[in-house]
Amino acid sequence: MNMLDKLFSREINRRTGAHAISIYIDSNTKTRKRSRSAGAKALNATKITTKHSQGSFFHRLDVRFPWLKLIATVVVCIIAILDLANFTISKVTETDDKIRIAPMSHHVKATERTLEGKKLVALTFDDGPSAATTPRLLDILTEKDLPATFFMLGSTARANPDIVRRIENDHHEIASHTMYHQNLVTIPADAARADINEAKTAITEILGHGPAYTRPPYGNLNDTVITSVGTPIILWSVDSEDWRSKDPNSIISVTMSEVYDGAIILMHDIYPTSVDAIPALVDTLRGAGYEFATISELARARNIPLNPGSIYYNLTP
Ligand code: NI
Numbered sequence: 235m236n237m238l239d240k241l242f243s244r245e246i247n248r249r250t251g252a253h254a255i256s257i258y259i260d261s262n263t264k265t266r267k268r269s270r271s272a273g274a275k276a277l278n279a280t281k282i283t284t285k286h287s288q289g290s291f292f293h294r295l296d297v298r299f300p301w302l303k304l305i306a307t308v309v310v311c312i313i314a315i316l317d318l319a320n321f322t323i324s325k326v327t328e329t330d331d332k333i334r335i336a337p338m339s340h341h342v343k344a345t346e347r348t349l350e351g352k353k354l355v356a357l358t359f360d361d362g363p364s365a366a367t368t369p370r371l372l373d374i375l376t377e378k379d380l381p382a383t384f385f386m387l388g389s390t391a392r393a394n395p396d397i398v399r400r401i402e403n404d405h406h407e408i409a410s411h412t413m414y415h416q417n418l419v420t421i422p423a424d425a426a427r428a429d430i431n432e433a434k435t436a437i438t439e440i441l442g443h444g445p446a447y448t449r450p451p452y453g454n455l456n457d458t459v460i461t462s463v464g465t466p467i468i469l470w471s472v473d474s475e476d477w478r479s480k481d482p483n484s485i486i487s488v489t490m491s492e493v494y495d496g497a498i499i500l501m502h503d504i505y506p507t508s509v510d511a512i513p514a515l516v517d518t519l520r521g522a523g524y525e526f527a528t529i530s531e532l533a534r535a536r537n538i539p540l541n542p543g544s545i546y547y548n549l550t551p
Pocket of ligand 1: 360361415
């Protein structure tokens with residue numbers, strides 16, 4: 235930086251306006267007219283610009299209220315940060331919705347996700363989550379690359395919130411099996427309603443949204459239950475009887491003897507033997523031409539609308 239440039243910068247910094255710059259330019263013109271004519275032209279241009287800005291509204295504003303610029307900068311920064319945060323939040327929300335509505339879109343490779351023309355079943359797991367068994371089941375489902383629907387108890391969900399979040403993050407579907415697994419048709423209506431609502435609250439507190447479906451314990455229904463759930467009621471058409479046999483071979487043979495396209499298969503993620511059965515059961519079902527879907531996917535693939543308070547045992551084509 236030569237001396238003239240330094241002078242120029244200093245004068246600009248002092249904000250004394252065009253007068254000082256004119257002095258500088260005049261001296262430059264006199265002393266370096268021949269050798270630096272191009273530079274002088276540029277400086278003249280600067281002079282014009284500076285004069286213009288000195289007279290401008292914003293320049294006068296800046297001189298009188300120098301703090302205004304600071305405040306304006308802070309306001310713009312805050313707006314920018316808020317805007318960015320809002321963008322991020324809405325993006326996350328959008329992803330959450332996608333996960334809830336179309337869990338499989340992330341779950342399985344696109345080439346394997348053509349449900350059209352396939353025989354479909356929905357694997358459903360009741361009574362969990364359990365810290366002892368559900369994580370291992372989730373590992374297997376991830377490894378086998380298939381989605382399931384979990385009808386969880388509000389009480390066990392509340393005891394295992396991290397597992398509930400993992401179930402959703404693994405793109406499975408979240409449904410309610412009520413709060414305490416009471417037989418809702420044998421308790422007072424108020425107690426049944428309270429149990430249903432408490433489960434919804436427990437799940438909502440963990441995930442920020444309620445269960446997509448409800449399956450009352452033992453599949454027992456009455457008018458109170460039907461009018462209280464506020465979601466479609468999903469029962470089952472194939473009982474693997476895992477709760478009775480507690481034997482992987484039996485679970486597979488019972489399921490394969492009853493399964494059909496559109497079946498909803500009942501299992502429980504609280505028994506180690508049920509988890510043990512899953513790898514071979516999945517392979518056997520795939521070998522028989524079946525593919526796996528959540529309840530929502532199965533309903534969508536079959537164009538079956540799922541209505542709150544309506545009861546579904548299967549979702550056949
Ligand atoms: Ni149950």
